[in-house]
Amino acid sequence: MDTPQSSRYSCTPVSGAPPCTCTGEATIDREIRSTDSTITFANRLDHFLARWGVNRMGHRVEPGLCRLGNPTPESPVFASANYTLSFDALRSSLAGIDAFILVLDTKGINVWCAAGKGTFGTEELIHRIETTALASIVTHRRIIVPQLGAPGISWMEVLRRSGFRVEFGPVRAADLPEYMKTQTATPAMRTVQFPLRDRIVLIPVELVQVIPWAVVATLIVGFLLNWMIAGQLLTAVLAGTVLFPALLPYIPTKDFSTKGLLLGALVMFPFIWVNMAAGITSWMQAGYAITSLLVFPPITAFLALNFTGATTFTSRTGVRKEIFTYIRVMAGMLVTGTVLAAVLFVVRAGGV
Amino acid sequence: MFNSYEKNTLHLDPARCINCGICQTVCPHAVFASGDKVAVLASPESCMECGACMKNCPVGAITVESGVGCAEAMIRAAITGSKNETCGCGGEGESICCGGTDECR
Structure with missing residues (x-):
């Protein structure tokens, strides 16, 4: 379901502008497309679909040079990724500023991730400077690159090979107007945060990844065992995908696995409480509580651990350490709990 | 306890550092600060090993095993x-x- 139209709205919002065409890689791409700072309904729909993981890699802008407003040869040049969310954040933040936007081909990936992979990188930047003949379009030799592009871009290399001086702008495009006025980025503009809003917008994509599996598993458990256990399973999954991103900074401990185990245990208490009121023997209640706390928290914890990749601060060393420390704990809890549940089931069926 | 993120692979060699400040510019977690003669690690435990500092240090004073924490x-x-x-x-x-x-x- 490839929809090139919707994914290309971003780069040709100006009426009468030529359609985006791809020219040969080695030749000079003389075409400068026009864009503006308006975010249209089509853009918003595209952002919404991107957030929900629809056509995940298809939210692209055509790479090359874009004209924003009416730039002159003295106007600033901003580098961006060819991911609609990145590109749109840049052009909408630059409202009222005449500039050139140099869109790198990051295969539809945002700046930071692309920088980590090297696609938003030194080679691609130099390549785009050359193919767009940027040196003949602007008189200065300055290119403003988002700070989060720095893991992929070496300013020394770019200067040596293209003559352009890389200037690392602020982390967030929203800070660019202030940055352009003062020509400096405050420490706050240089730092990545992970506020509630940024965490919440990630929930949909987390959900669409696990919901199909979770629904199938819930139905199987519901029909084969009982709906209480099915409800617990679904709760554990939703805790890991919805509650966890929202509550991340408020859950005790640093490790995502232990955070997940705590949250997973917490959401099991309503079930345990309901079960206590169900009028079964006290040792059966205890058995139910223990098995619930052994089986379901590891599911939440595993999903929580997988959220590390979506955060803005986990190091590879730390995540690796977590995997080595906790995966066997999670597996151990799950197996022990399942065995215990089976024993309890047999004993109960035996007529206690 | 329950903190796997205390240690990482970031290393700054003060002997090479020329205190140019680019590491402070590119670091998204304010790991570096300017010292008297050379940069100092103000908050090394905040490092996420993105590698931006190493990539942009003009004198190769910084090493880190960069990668994605996923x-x-x-x-x-x-x-x-x-x-x-x-x-x-x-x-x-x-x-x-x-x-x-x-x-x-």
Whole structure:
């Protein structure tokens, strides 16, 4: 379901502008497309679909040079990724500023991730400077690159090979107007945060990844065992995908696995409480509580651990350490709990 | 206790540092600060090993084993026996990784 139209709205919002065409890689791409700072309904729909993981890699802008407003040869040049969310954040933040936007081909990936992979990188930047003949379009030799592009871009290399001086702008495009006025980025503009809003917008994509599996598993458990256990399973999954991103900074401990185990245990208490009121023997209640706390928290914890990749601060060393420390704990809890549940089931069926 | 993120692979060699300040510019977690003669590690435990400082240090004073702190990618690499621990968001398979950075230009 490839929809090139919707994914290309971003780069040709100006009426009468030529359609985006791809020219040969080695030749000079003389075409400068026009864009503006308006975010249209089509853009918003595209952002919404991107957030929900629809056509995940298809939210692209055509790479090359874009004209924003009416730039002159003295106007600033901003580098961006060819991911609609990145590109749109840049052009909408630059409202009222005449500039050139140099869109790198990051295969539809945002700046930071692309920088980590090297696609938003030194080679691609130099390549785009050359193919767009940027040196003949602007008189200065300055290119403003988002700070989060720095893991992929070496300013020394770019200067040596293209003559352009890389200037690392602020982390967030929203800070660019202030940055352009003062020509400096405050420490706050240089730092990545992970506020509630940024965490919440990630929930949909987390959900669409696990919901199909979770629904199938819930139905199987519901029909084969009982709906209480099915409800617990679904709760554990939703805790890991919805509650966890929202509550991340408020859950005790640093490790995502232990955070997940705590949250997973917490959401099991309503079930345990309901079960206590169900009028079964006290040792059966205890058995139910223990098995619930052994089986379901590891599911939440595993999903929580997988959220590390979506955060803005986990190091590879730390995540690796977590995997080595906790995966066997999670597996151990799950197996022990399942065995215990089976024993309890047999004993109960035996007529206690 | 329950903190796997206290240590990382970031290393700054003060003997090479020329105090140019580029590491402070590119670091998204304010790990570096300017000292009297050379840069200092103000908050080394905040390092996420993105590698921006090493890539842009003009005198090679910084080393870090840069990579993506993504459990999903690492677990997948471990299972498939692949050495590629980067997120699958580059097109070679879907991944939740990298979602968090959409806002960042």
